[in-house]
Amino acid sequence: MSETSIKPRIEKVPLSEQxxxxxxxxxxxxxxxxxxxxxxxxxxxxxxTVAGLAxxxxxxxxxxxxxxVFGLMDVINFGHGAFVAVGAxxxxxxxxxxxGWTTSPSVIMNLAAVLIAILVAMAITxxxxxxxxxxxxxxxxGEHLKQIxxxxxxxxxxxxxxxxxxxxDELHLSRPEAFQGSWVIGEAAIEKYRLVxxxxxxxxxxxxxxxxxxxxxxxxxxxxxxxxxMVEALGYRIRRLFLIVFMTGSALAGLGGVMWGLYQExxxxxxxxxxxxxxxxxxxIGGLGSVEGCFIGxxxxxxxxxxxxxxxxxxxxxxxxxxxxxxxxxxxxxxYPVVKAK
Amino acid sequence: MADNxxxxxxxxxxxGPYHILQGVDLTVPxxxxxxxxxxxxxxxxxxxxxxxxxxTASKGDVRFEDHVITRLxxxxxxxxxxxxxxxxxxxxxxxxxxENMLLAAANGxxxxxxxxxxxxxxxxxxxxxxxxAGTLSGGQKQMLSVARAIIEPRxxxxxxxxxxxxxxxxxxxxxxxxxxxxETDTTILLVEQNFAMASSIGDTVAVMDDxxxxxxxxxxxxxxxxxxxxxxxxxxxxxxx
Numbered sequence: 001m002s003e004t005s006i007k008p009r010i011e012k013v014p015l016s017e018q019x020x021x022x023x024x025x026x027x028x029x030x031x032x033x034x035x036x037x038x039x040x041x042x043x044x045x046x047x048x049t050v051a052g053l054a055x056x057x058x059x060x061x062x063x064x065x066x067x068x069v070f071g072l073m074d075v076i077n078f079g080h081g082a083f084v085a086v087g088a089x090x091x092x093x094x095x096x097x098x099x100g101w102t103t104s105p106s107v108i109m110n111l112a113a114v115l116i117a118i119l120v121a122m123a124i125t126x127x128x129x130x131x132x133x134x135x136x137x138x139x140x141x142g143e144h145l146k147q148i149x150x151x152x153x154x155x156x157x158x159x160x161x162x163x164x165x166x167x168x169d170e171l172h173l174s175r176p177e178a179f180q181g182s183w184v185i186g187e188a189a190i191e192k193y194r195l196v197x198x199x200x201x202x203x204x205x206x207x208x209x210x211x212x213x214x215x216x217x218x219x220x221x222x223x224x225x226x227x228x229x230m231v232e233a234l235g236y237r238i239r240r241l242f243l244i245v246f247m248t249g250s251a252l253a254g255l256g257g258v259m260w261g262l263y264q265e266x267x268x269x270x271x272x273x274x275x276x277x278x279x280x281x282x283x284x285i286g287g288l289g290s291v292e293g294c295f296i297g298x299x300x301x302x303x304x305x306x307x308x309x310x311x312x313x314x315x316x317x318x319x320x321x322x323x324x325x326x327x328x329x330x331x332x333x334x335x336y337p338v339v340k341a342k
Numbered sequence: 343m344a345d346n347x348x349x350x351x352x353x354x355x356x357x358g359p360y361h362i363l364q365g366v367d368l369t370v371p372x373x374x375x376x377x378x379x380x381x382x383x384x385x386x387x388x389x390x391x392x393x394x395x396x397x398t399a400s401k402g403d404v405r406f407e408d409h410v411i412t413r414l415x416x417x418x419x420x421x422x423x424x425x426x427x428x429x430x431x432x433x434x435x436x437x438x439x440x441e442n443m444l445l446a447a448a449n450g451x452x453x454x455x456x457x458x459x460x461x462x463x464x465x466x467x468x469x470x471x472x473x474x475a476g477t478l479s480g481g482q483k484q485m486l487s488v489a490r491a492i493i494e495p496r497x498x499x500x501x502x503x504x505x506x507x508x509x510x511x512x513x514x515x516x517x518x519x520x521x522x523x524x525e526t527d528t529t530i531l532l533v534e535q536n537f538a539m540a541s542s543i544g545d546t547v548a549v550m551d552d553x554x555x556x557x558x559x560x561x562x563x564x565x566x567x568x569x570x571x572x573x574x575x576x577x578x579x580x581x582x583x
Contacts, residue, residue, distance in 0.1 A: 216445075219437060219441050219444065219445055220445065222437060223434040223436075223445055226434050227432055227434060229396060229416075230428070231445075232396075232415075232416040232417050232420070233394060233396065233416055233425075233428070233432065234420060234446055234448050235417050235421045235448035235449070236417055236448060237415070237417045
């Protein structure tokens with residue numbers, strides 16, 4: 001093809017559209033500033049903001065797997081909460097085994113105990129995800145109604161299995177010594193564990209972005225979210241990719257379960273289904289299939305829930321739903337809708 | 343090796359309740375360009391998708407290099423050396439041009455020499471290597487789609503209406519590129535509505551109607567026989583008006 005016949009030209013995105021695309025990123029600082037104005041007291045605002053970010057990070061950890069599973073596999077998994085609950089209970093058991101480490105004054109021993117609990121929980125929920133995908137999800141690919149029914153069934157079975165293994169009672173999950181208490185900065189009290197949660201959440205987000213942007217498997221996931229059929233036509237077995245993504249999503253839910261359990265300090269068999277309301281809100285706000293959207297959505301939900309709980313506790317009950325309604329009225333496909341091939 | 347690279351015998355394809363292909367018999371000889379013509383809805387795209395395994399034939403056989411590939415999965419068919427350029431181009435708009443090409447090289451790293459040839463064939467591939475594929479124009483996306491199909495040596499390329507919706511200058515450029523591609527050891531099965539373009543590069547032709555092949559032969563014969571063209575094209579139009 002000759003250079004003279006066609007002059008390469010690229011369509012330039014207008015500045016106004018570029019601004020519109022970047023706008024969702026600005027919502028988090030905008031909400032933080034609005035919170036500062038509404039709360040008035042900087043110390044209270046700082047405490048609430050860290051609490052909100054920590055809550056948001058934990059919701060992001062739980063929601064990120066769900067959104068990628070939906071985007072890539074077009075699977076609505078109402079059973080995702082099962083992995084959260086199982087992760088929390090496995091984490092509880094591991095931390096109980098390592099009680100000597102968690103009660104030690106050594107920060108390294110405490111960190112090691114939490115790390116081992118997280119890794120074991122992720123391994124077990126990842127394997128559970130493997131079984132869940134093969135037995136429950138695979139027969140109903142492409143059938144949303146059946147997916148909802150069978151994955152909810154899977155959730156109920158998982159909850160009953162938790163009753164069988166760990167009993168029906170609420171369990172207390174103690175944080176290791178090093179994660180208890182707060183740091184006082186000026187008049188603000190910042191819980192240590194919340195900062196740990198923010199750190200883990202941020203690290204996970206950066207790692208996920210790196211994998212999605214810079215590795216071949218990440219490229220395959222992004223391409224598969226957009227057009228799975230074409231990925232297959234290029235010679236890749238997308239079912240294998242589905243399984244890897246489903247197991248990873250389940251493992252992340254398990255990680256989220258351990259983090260959430262340590263945050264709440266109590267765990268129940270129903271904790272997964274309870275947190276799923278917030279998880280689904282975040283996934284919908286972010287745009288189904290979008291990791292970036294999921295991250296921003298989680299931050300917004302975390303911050304808003306904490307600010308409204310402080311300012312108007314009764315409003316807090318509906319604040320996240322109201323946020324979702326407002327964002328969907330603005331962007332019906334969510335903050336960062338994933339373009340899917342028809 | 344048989345003279346025919348690909349052959350379909352008595353292929354039926356159902357999509358939901360619809361019986362689209364109703365016994366397609368088609369042969370694609372080794373080398374050159376075979377053009378599949380026919381009105382909208384005749385079953386051309388379904389034929390390509392059935393060959394590619396994206397829709398499964400309910401009856402009949404698809405043979406490629408003497409092997410039955412009817413029941414193979416799409417990735418297995420792709421890895422046998424068949425590439426597919428769909429009608430909607432199938433570009434990953436969220437990825438850059440380079441990332442699209444990287445994914446298309448499913449069997450290993452991109453061969454630099456081959457990439458240089460492709461960039462010469464389609465200059466926008468090099469120019470916009472790091473740009474998001476979603477920002478390319480329609481013609482550039484079509485070039486990327488074809489470039490992706492040839493990033494690795496293929497035995498057969500299935501191309502579905504590559505000139506659809508393109509400006510005349512781009513159509514000419516695309517035709518030149520396909521003509522150059524034809525000179526390599528690659529066989530092309532081309533679905534095309536633009537008869538002028540199809541007849542300029544086609545070696546053999548098959549005409550479809552109502553899910554069946556109603557004519558097959560040499561392109562030169564069809565291009566030189568106005569009465570036959572009238573009969574085949576006219577038949578299709580009259581039958582469905």
